[in-house]
Amino acid sequence: MAGFSDLAFQAAMAAYVVALICYGIEFAARRAMDPTQLEVASREHRLVRAGAGASEPLPADRPLHGRHIDERDIDDELDDDLDEGPRTQWGPLFGRAAVVLTVIAALVNAASVVTRGIAAGRLPLGNMYEFTSFLCLAATTCWLVVLAKSKERALGFFVMIPVAILAFVAGTVLWIQAGPVQPSLNSYWKWIHVTTVSASGSVLLVSGAASAMYLLRHRFDSKLLVARTDATATARLQASSLSRLPSLAALDKIAYRTAIVAFPVYTFAVIAGALWAEVAWGRYWGWDPKETVAFVSWVFYAGYLHARATSGWRGARAAWINVVGFAAIVFNLFFVNMVITGLHSYAGVG
């Protein structure tokens, strides 16, 4: 059973990598996507303000109207996905192959997680290998849900990069023989705390990937705007692969919606961790390194949600905060487990 689990994980790992390559090919073949009306309008507006120094207030109804436009634009983009006239045919072909491969990888990964649990006779989240394997599975599942709702297949390339890296690290560095866990981990709290941590972490991975894409797209759009009078520069930019990213509005929407799903779950996971700590270690919060960095990530995500509602912080700044928040989560998973000694140091790195 343990052997089958390992085999399945290797298969999943391979499928992730191949899916990543297929997403990459589709991404490279995608037709350039121009900035949306709203993006152009807002940039021009900002340029006018910056250039003239005079503040020209927006008409009162403008934000509403803006919202209205970007919703429609996203719909237009959906329509674009359907008509494949101007695009090369092999791009979407690889894209569909990538999605099929992602589904297969997720299924095989799920089989690996389940059989691992049966082999070890416990919840298969007892060490870093198992945790990372589950994280890949949950992130991929979350990505498939996001894909089903947003149809932004281009994002797949960027979600699959961290997933494939995590799967690779799990399969090579972190792999460890299936076995029992130490007594302090034998608690029903483990089911509650560890599953919610990894589930929220995986959704935040998708959110972080969307925000990272947002930042790339944001930079690209700025360049495009600067070069808009220069036809050759514009053409050159249009040819770059960054022009194939989804629109800013779409990326922001995905990042925000995934974050508000994950944030309460993450909050719950931290609270459950505190409850378990009270049972196992004699206090609910002791600033153990893992707890500290979990708190730091929580603060970042709280900051992200607030920043999105604060004028002057929306857009790129908020996206940065989201990316930094995910960096803190990854830091907590690897650095704190493997380098810093603390009470959570039973990750069993093989």
Next chain:
Amino acid sequence: MTTVTDDLDRVPPVTPPGRGRSVLQFLRNTWRGLTSMRTALILLFLLALASMPGALLPQWSLNQTRTREYIEANPTWGPIANALGLFEVFASPWYAAIYLSLFLSLVGCLLPRCWDFAKQLRAEPVRTPRNLARMPLHTVHPVDDEPQVVADRVETALRRKHWRVVRRTEPGGVHTVSAEKGYLREVGNLVFHFSLLGLLVAVAIGKLFGYEGSVITRVGAEFCSTNPSQYDNFRPGLTVDGTDMQPFCVDLKTFDAKYSDSGQPLDYSVGLSYQFGSDPATGVNTDHFDPYLLRVNEPLRMNGERLYLLGHGYAPEVQITFPDGQTRTASANFISNDPTLLSSGAIKITDPPGASLQDLTQRQLALRGLFAPTAFLHGEIMTSSYPAATKPGLAVAIYRGDLGLETGRSQSIYSIDENQVSTGKLKELERVNLYIGDTTTLDDGTKITFTGYRQWVSLQTSYDPGQTAALVFAITLLGGLMVSLTIKRRRVWFRVQTSSTVGSSSDGQSSSGGGTRVEVGGLARTDQAGYGSEFSGIAALVYPQGLPVAQDDDLHPQSSSSEHDDDGEER
């Protein structure tokens, strides 16, 4: 220099009332600045940044040995960091300054919001905007009924759905219905933020009135928690002086550890009986003890006092027969960092019998070395192959001389003072490997027999009067967060008029169907996601039987299918 004077000269003279006003203004601006969202965000990131040394550097409160080692290893940077409080981040004044500013900013933000929210609760839903077509959600419905009837129907239906509704009439017999829902969002938001404040207070209560004590006790012995001196290590809260601790006693009867075949620990438990509530010192009610099986993850809870099993180990026991025939049993707790519980320690005999005060420092004995629960020899080197005590072995170096207890240097109970060995005051006599029952004889005829072992457990007592409050606030925090993220504050407006009163701005739809034209506009104040499908349903209230299915396509395209999908995602 001159320019500065010039500038000063140019400052208009300040009149006393003006100064008063400027001070007020300064205070008001400071307060506004502090309570602005920008400041709050910056303080949040400062808090995150300031927390990081707490994870990256060793902390006094978590591991004193490692912190001391770190400072010694970094002779220049270490003391500076220590002075800055980087090894005690969460108790340092600058950390407190950040979170107190943050909470002050939070209070400054919350109070006006509460006030605004109270006003909003009393206020009527806003007047119907003149141009509903500008709303993110907008539809037009032709209805056969009279405007009055349609407006009544919509109003009743909305009230039944718990919307806040207000009817207004505009000139020309135009009826409007304004409705708003989702006030719970702000409630959730306020609950979330007030829970944070409550959590801070709960944590503070714990830090003021709580305490933690840890102690190592032999299995078979009794431990009473009556005052801090009973503990090896006691960490009191700021107001705790140890005089009013709730006393309790435990009698440690058995210890049981289960291991897998590969030696991985599966379970630890201590069988004990305990007494709580009466005063063990005065002996009231001493014959009543309750049994309890203390296990990892299953602390003993006694009305706020909690007892935890944190660790365990072995204490090898030797019998020493001195040359004059006197025997002495000695034992010491050995500690282990090894999964096989190969433990190290030192048994010290500080007062050998028959030694005068003068030659005491010549004849003190020490056995320093290793205890292996399941001994396994690599040549002469003893290791342990299994954590359970199936074949205990003792590998020790035996010393005689001056243990150096009078030097004033503090000494670990798990080792001897190496300084005494290097100066020759403590001489190594021999190194032996002993199994239970084995005896070694020293040069002066002293016999040392390895007679067995005992087990010790490390226990921790915790008392935190703020912890229940912290849990309650954590739950309200989570509840508030979920409410504020799922519920949307949303508005809907209906303008009902006879088709003939519609001016040139009509979009043609009005002419089709009956004599009444209903225009519906919708707006979600935060995020439009998910409102589309609800809006379609609300707009359909204009019809007596709800919207006929066939007419679905006539709905405004903006309530698109993607929003229907999003609805599910957020739940």
